[in-house]
Structure formats: C-alpha cells, structure tokens
Amino acid sequence: MLKSIFKVLKSVREFKKYAIITPLFMIGEAAVECALPLVMTNFVKILKPENSIQDLLPYFLAIIAMAIVSITCGILGGRFAAYAASGFAKNLRHDLYKKVESFSFENIDHFHASSLVTRMTTDVTNTQNSFAMTIRIVVRAPLMLVFSAIMAFVVGGNLAWIFVAAIPVIGIIFVVLARFAMGIFRRVFKKYDALNESVQENVSGMRVVKSYVREGYEDNKFSTASNNLSKEFIKAEKIVSLMTPLMNTSIHVVYIITMFFAATLIFKETQPYWGTDRDGNPVVLFNWGSLAISDMSALLTYGIQILMSIMMISMIVTMLVMSFESIRRISEVLDEEPTIKNPENPVMEVNDGSVVFDNVSFKYKKEAERYAVNNLNINIKSGEFIGIIGSTGSGKSTLVNLISRLYDTTEGRVLVGGNDVRNYDLKALRDSVAVVLQKNFLFSGTVASNMRWGNKEATDEEIVKALRVAQMSETIEATQERLNKVVEQGGANFSGGQKQRLCIARALLKNPKILILDDSTSAVDTKTDRLIRKALKNDLPDMTKIVIAQRISSIEEADQIIVLDNGEINGIGTHKQLLESNEIYREVYQSQTQKGGN
Ligand code: ADP
Ligand code: MG
Numbered sequence: 001m002l003k004s005i006f007k008v009l010k011s012v013r014e015f016k017k018y019a020i021i022t023p024l025f026m027i028g029e030a031a032v033e034c035a036l037p038l039v040m041t042n043f044v045k046i047l048k049p050e051n052s053i054q055d056l057l058p059y060f061l062a063i064i065a066m067a068i069v070s071i072t073c074g075i076l077g078g079r080f081a082a083y084a085a086s087g088f089a090k091n092l093r094h095d096l097y098k099k100v101e102s103f104s105f106e107n108i109d110h111f112h113a114s115s116l117v118t119r120m121t122t123d124v125t126n127t128q129n130s131f132a133m134t135i136r137i138v139v140r141a142p143l144m145l146v147f148s149a150i151m152a153f154v155v156g157g158n159l160a161w162i163f164v165a166a167i168p169v170i171g172i173i174f175v176v177l178a179r180f181a182m183g184i185f186r187r188v189f190k191k192y193d194a195l196n197e198s199v200q201e202n203v204s205g206m207r208v209v210k211s212y213v214r215e216g217y218e219d220n221k222f223s224t225a226s227n228n229l230s231k232e233f234i235k236a237e238k239i240v241s242l243m244t245p246l247m248n249t250s251i252h253v254v255y256i257i258t259m260f261f262a263a264t265l266i267f268k269e270t271q272p273y274w275g276t277d278r279d280g281n282p283v284v285l286f287n288w289g290s291l292a293i294s295d296m297s298a299l300l301t302y303g304i305q306i307l308m309s310i311m312m313i314s315m316i317v318t319m320l321v322m323s324f325e326s327i328r329r330i331s332e333v334l335d336e337e338p339t340i341k342n343p344e345n346p347v348m349e350v351n352d353g354s355v356v357f358d359n360v361s362f363k364y365k366k367e368a369e370r371y372a373v374n375n376l377n378i379n380i381k382s383g384e385f386i387g388i389i390g391s392t393g394s395g396k397s398t399l400v401n402l403i404s405r406l407y408d409t410t411e412g413r414v415l416v417g418g419n420d421v422r423n424y425d426l427k428a429l430r431d432s433v434a435v436v437l438q439k440n441f442l443f444s445g446t447v448a449s450n451m452r453w454g455n456k457e458a459t460d461e462e463i464v465k466a467l468r469v470a471q472m473s474e475t476i477e478a479t480q481e482r483l484n485k486v487v488e489q490g491g492a493n494f495s496g497g498q499k500q501r502l503c504i505a506r507a508l509l510k511n512p513k514i515l516i517l518d519d520s521t522s523a524v525d526t527k528t529d530r531l532i533r534k535a536l537k538n539d540l541p542d543m544t545k546i547v548i549a550q551r552i553s554s555i556e557e558a559d560q561i562i563v564l565d566n567g568e569i570n571g572i573g574t575h576k577q578l579l580e581s582n583e584i585y586r587e588v589y590q591s592q593t594q595k596g597g598n
Contacts, residue, residue, distance in 0.1 A: 023138070081132045119329050182318060356378065357402075361412060371567055373398050387555025397518055398567075400518055403546075453506055501532070
C-alpha cells in the first residue's frame with residue numbers, strides 16, 4: 001500500500017511547493033488559534049474599574065492582529081491546498097493517459113477500456129480530495145491537539161485531565177462509526193464503478209439499444225442499479241449523520257463536567273471533597289488547585305479545540321482509508337508494463353512487403369487453454385494479393401494483427417521484409433503495414449483531417465488520389481464542402497460502406513508496403529468492391545495486399561488464398577486449386593453461388 005501511495009504521489013511534481021507551503025500556513029493558523037484564548041483570558045483579567053481604555057488598547061490590537069493573521073493563514077492555506085491538489089490531479093491524469101497510450105492491445109484487454117476511464121476520472125477525483133484534505137489537516141490537527149492540551153494544563157491545571165479522559169471515549173465512538181460507514185462506502189464505490197461502466201456501455205451503444213427497442217429494458221436495469229446504490233448511500237449516510245449529534249453530546253457532557261468542577265474551584269468554599277472521614281473531617285482525594293473565572297473560559301475553549309482535533313484526525317483517517325482503494329487502482333495502471341516496446345537497436349527501414357509466418361502460434365492470455373491461431377506457416381512475397389477466408393472466430397483478425405505487431409506471438413516468429421517484427425522500430429513497422437481494422441473508427445473533424453491521420457503532410461491531391469482508389473472520391477467531390485465535409489463523432493454521418501472506404505483511403509495515405517483489409521469491404525456493394533480491387537491492383541502494383549473477406553468474389557483473383565478453420569490453416573492455394581482440393585472452400589463457394597452470389 002505504501003508503495004502505491006508513494007508511486008501516485010510522484011505525480012505532485014511542480015506543485016510540491018504548494019503542498020509544502022499549505023501545512024506551514026495551517027501551522028500558523030493553529031498557533032494563533034491556540035494563543036488567542038490565552039490573550040482573551042488576560043484581557044478579561046484586567047477588566048477592572050481602575051484600568052483605563054489605554055490599558056486595554058494593546059489587548060484590543062493584539063486580538064485584532066491575531067484574528068487577521070489567523071484568517072489570512074486559513075485563506076492562503078486553503079488556496080494553496082487547492083492549487084496543490086488540482087495540480088496533482090492534473091499531473092496524475094496526464095501520467096495515466098500517457099501510460100495508457102503506451103499500452104499494447106494486450107494491456108488494454110487486461111483492464112478493459114471502461115475501467116480505464118473510471119480510473120482516470122472517479123479514482124483521480126477521490127485521490128485529489130483526500131490529498132487536499134490531508135495537506136490541510138494532517139499537520140494542523142495533531143498540532144492543535146498538542147498545543148491545546150498544553151495550554152489546557154497551563155490555564156486549568158489538573159482540571160485538564162477531564163479532557164484527556166474524554167479523548168479515548170470520543171475516539172472510540174468515532175472509530176466504531178467510521179468503520180461501519182467505511183465498509184458500506186467501499187461497497188458503494190464498487191457499485192459506482194459498475195454503474196459507470198454500464199452508463200458508458202449504454203451511451204456508446206445507444207444506437208444498438210434503440211434499434212433493438214431495448215430502451216425500456218436498459219432503463220429498468222439502470223434504475224435498479226441506481227436504486228441499489230442510493231439505498232447503500234442512505235445506509236452509510238445514516239451512520240455518518242449519527243456522528244455529529246453524538247459528538248456534540250459528548251462535547252457537552254465534557255463541558256458540563258468541566259464547568260461543575262471549575263465552578264467548585266472558583267468558589268473555594270465548596271472545595272470538592274469525596275466524603276468525610278470517621279472524625280467528620282473532609283477528605284480531599286485530589287488537589288485541584290485554584291481557578292479564576294477568566295481561566296475557565298479559556299479552559300473550555302481549549303477543551304473544545306482538543307475534542308475537535310480528535311474528530312478531525314478520525315475523519316481524515318477515514319477519508320484516507322476510503323481513498324486507498326482508488327490509489328491502489330491508479331497505481332495498478334501506472335505499474336502495468338506495456339507488453340510491446342521498442343527494441344534496443346531497432347531496424348528503421350522495412351525493405352519490402354514480404355511476410356513470413358514461421359511456426360506461429362498465439363493465444364490472447366497466458367492462462368488460456370486454447371490458441372487463437374495455431375502452427376501457422378505462410379510465405380507471402382512482396383506485391384502479392386493474399387485472400388483469407390474462414391468462419392467467424394477462426395482467427396483471421398488475430399493472424400493479421402500479428403503482422404503489425406499489435407500482439408506478440410506466443411510461439412514462432414513473424415518476418416516482414418525479411419526481419420522479425422520484434423526487431424523493428426514500432427513506428428517504422430506500423431507505417432509500412434497499414435491495417436484497416438474490422439472495427440474501424442473515424443474521428444470527429446473533417447474528411448481531410450481524418451485522411452491526414454494517415455499522413456500529416458498529405459496534400460489535397462494525394463488525398464483525392466487515395467479517395468479515388470477507395471472509390472470514394474466521387475461521393476466526396478459531389479458534396480459542397482468537398483474535403484472539408486464534416487465528419488461527426490464516430491463517422492455517424494456516413495454509411496457503413498462509405499466509412500469503410502474512407503478508412504481504406506486513410507490507410508493508403510500512409511503509402512504502406514503492406515495493406516491489410518480486415519473485412520473492410522463487407523458493407524460495400526460487389527461492384528464497388530471490384531472497382532476498389534481493380535484500382536489497388538493497377539495503381540499500387542508493388543504493395544502487398546492481404547484481404548480478409550466473407551465473399552469469395554472479393555478474393556477470387558488472389559495469388560494465394562488461405563482457408564482458416566479453428567485457428568489452423570485448412571488449405572492454401574489459388575481459387576482453382578482450392579475448389580478442387582479444399583472441402584470448406586468448395587462449400588462456401590457453392591453456398592454463395594447457389595444463392596445467386598452476392
Ligand atoms: P475472426 O477474425 O476470424 O472472426 P478472431 O481472430 O477475431 O476471429 O478471433 C479468434 C479467436 O480469438 C476467437 O475465439 C475470439 O473469441 C478470440 N479473441 C479475439 N480477440 C480476443 C481478445 N481481444 N481477447 C481474447 N480473446 C480474443
Ligand atoms: Mg475478425
């Protein structure tokens with residue numbers, strides 16, 4: 001736990017000075033607050049008819065000055081605490097973000113995207129709050145406690161023992177209540193995470209929810225979760241709401257006890273005694289000393305300060321413990337090692353577009369029993385057109401993800417341009433291998449800004465050329481804004497097929513040596529699909545093209561077609577060879593032609 005805390009605290013960085021100044025101001029505030037009752041006492045002591053206003057003036061001024069100092073320290077302390085805590089949170093969020101950017105697909109699989117979001121938002125906020133609280137109170141409260149206790153003994157003598165006796169009683173009340181509440185709060189936070197995740201899923205999947213007319217169902221699910229959460233919150237708050245009255249009661253009890261003994265001391269005649277001995281003489285068990293009225297008010301003030309600081313200390317301990325869970329979750333992300341890193345002496349240039357799979361097997365998790373792809377041996381020459389076909393879940397996407405090193409192989413090696421992909425500089429490799437993922441993604445902006453993701457320096461001509469190959473130029477040119485046509489979030493204002501074609505164009509702008517289309521023309525009609533293939537062949541003859549498709553017509557003319565089944569290669573060959581020798585291929589072909597093809 002301590003390690004996690006230190007790890008997270010490293011993000012304070014340039015805001016350290018504020019984090020150090022804050023407690024200093026809080027010490028100032030505490031010191032003045034402790035001295036003030038003492039000055040007051042002395043002021044009351046000289047309130048006598050024989051003293052003139054002149055005699056009182058220094059006290060007036062001292063009290064006003066102290067009040068100003070105390071307020072200033074309090075304000076500045078609060079302000080610096082806010083600087084420190086929000087700066088800390090900013091850095092922490094930034095560090096988390098940077099870390100997540102370095103994550104490989106495997107790392108992201110490990111955490112899930114939604115959990116990463118919760119960690120970067122809710123957990124950081126929890127940590128920020130407890131940090132602000134800590135730097136303000138952690139020094140101040142114990143200091144107040146010690147100061148006030150000393151002063152209580154100075155002005156009240158042995159009477160101060162009453163407060164000392166009250167400390168454990170109040171401490172115990174608080175700790176017991178806090179423990180109860182904390183258990184519930186912990187559960188609440190866990191549920192809160194679940195709720196967050198469900199909201200994120202629902203909002204991003206809103207279109208699916210709507211198209212399946214599942215709003216009612218999702219709404220019910222959400223309100224159940226939300227109701228559960230509020231019930232737990234109420235339970236916790238009920239306990240927390242007990243704290244203040246209980247505290248007040250105990251403070252008042254202490255107050256009354258103190259007053260009683262103080263009063264008996266002030267009126268010396270009723271010196272407290274505990275009975276009489278056999279001869280009728282009073283027996284004094286304890287020498288209480290004597291007390292002036294002015295001292296009594298100071299004593300009571302110190303008493304309250306002692307009890308208040310005890311409350312503060314208990315509260316901050318509770319807060320801290322509550323934020324430990326958040327700190328742990330944050331440091332878990334910071335501790336995660338990116339599974340894919342640049343090698344020491346990376347190869348910066350990819351020679352050509354050849355790809356070799358050398359006995360490659362891969363599984364997504366070490367502990368998984370089943371390999372997603374198994375024992376692959378493939379030899380692709382630069383410039384070839386490769387088709388991959390297979391049922392869903394047969395490992396097609398997995399296979400191509402290994403080429404751009406989105407994942408590392410579990411066994412065997414993948415060579416691109418004659419070099420193991422693990423030897424390449426990641427950027428150099430991924431610039432040469434363009435993948436149009438099955439789950440493609442457009443960013444909000446314009447067509448041009450999206451295209452320039454592929455190549456920052458691309459000119460308008462180059463963009464139009466890429467769009468032309470992807471058979472998207474006519475659609476774009478026909479619009480009024482042309483390349484400046486707005487792309488809404490997730491490309492919502494384009495149809496599925498248009499989005500796919502935009503993504504192909506974006507990939508082409510990288511000017512890659514290898515282009516991988518993972519089912520990227522599934523929403524494009526057959527005619528356009530054919531035109532894209534023709535343009536790719538004629539305009540970019542040297543580029544290796546690896547095409548995953550459901551339709552045989554999309555890969556019919558390929559130099560080699562790989563039939564995947566259950567993560568293994570079931571057959572490799574041309575269309576003609578496979579029709580003769582491969583049963584799966586023949587079946588797929590027949591089913592697609594009998595239905596009249598598509
Ligand atoms: P295809 O693209 O042929 O439909 P995939 O390569 O996506 O198939 O998936 C192959 C197998 O790997 C499937 O059984 C799938 O459930 C599993 N798989 C895919 N992606 C992941 C992932 N990120 N984590 C764990 N398992 C995965
Ligand atoms: Mg797939």
